[in-house]
Amino acid sequence: MKKPLFIILLLLLLSVERCSGFLNTKASRPARRSPLVVVSSSSPYPEGVTPRQLVSKGMDAFRNGDVDGSIKLFDQADAMIPDGSLTPFLWQRGLSYYYADQFEDASKQFRIDVKVNPRDVEEIVWDIASVSRLNPSDIPPKNKMSLPEGMTDRRRIMGTVYSLFRGEATELELAAAGHQGNIADEFYALFYLGLFCESRGETAKAANYMKQAVKTDYATNRGRGDYMTSCARVHCKLRGW
Incomplete structure (x- = not known):
């Protein structure tokens, strides 16, 4: 069955919301005020509100540190x-x-995501981080996900990130890769x-790295609109920290 056109457009728009070190779609657009909405007595959602607007509101809630509120909106x-x-x-x-x-x-969310975006290293490493928090005695997890054979993330720094979380690289190697790359690589x-x-x-080391990340030139300037720099600030x- 064909999906309605508005769903196809929504998915395309959501896919570009994710900023990377080489593309910051939000930074190039002027901020827009949310339209006035009216609550409908027959619907739990404000009349005229779209899924994309709810996702955007959820992202804003997260940026402001309202994690539970963001989940409700998503x-x-x-x-x-x-x-x-949309899931x-x-x-x-x-x-x-x-x-x-x-x-x-x-x-569960990250594993669903990977089914439609198998080359995205970040989905895989966040899944590894989540599973590691569930079972600290199994690091890296035995059931960790992998990139499809022969595929890599388009961002070079992510190759080293991927290897680190899979137990195939060291912290020193990732630190060196960040130092040798561009300002986005340093942040990531x-x-x-x-x-x-x-x-x-390793909380003390984590705090040291994350506090450095939010102070990088990328996080404080060109990449400030990148959702992941917001994630670093929320983390701290x-x-x-």
Whole structure:
């Protein structure tokens, strides 16, 4: 059965919301005010609100540190498309689950995401981090996901991130890769070093890496609109770092 055109457009729009070190779609667009909405007595959602708007509101809630509120908004967006076609694109909800300590739900979301985006290393490493928090005695997890054979993430720094979380590289190697790359690579190396150490229970090292990440030139300037730099700031805020 063909999906309605608005769902196809929604999924395309959500796919570009995810900023990387080489593309910052939000930074190039002027901020827009949300339209005035009217509550309908026959619907649990404000009249005229779209799933994309709910996802956007969820992302804003997360950026402001309201993790539980963001999950509710992502859930509402998901429920508005009953056929489940939005679910694999709600990677933001996976991050919120992680910070809500709902690691099993986080892992489930990331594994669903990978089915439609098998080359995205970040989905895989966040799943590894979530599963590691569930079972600290099994690091890296025996049931960890892998990239399809012969495939790599388009971002070079992510190759080293991927290897680190799979137990095939060292912290020093990722730190060196970040130092040798561009300003986005520096941020992502420090950010994922922080997440890696936290997943292994090394809190002091995690705090050191994550605090460095939020102070990088990328996080404070060109990449400030990148959702992952917001994630780093929320990480520090929630941990009191």
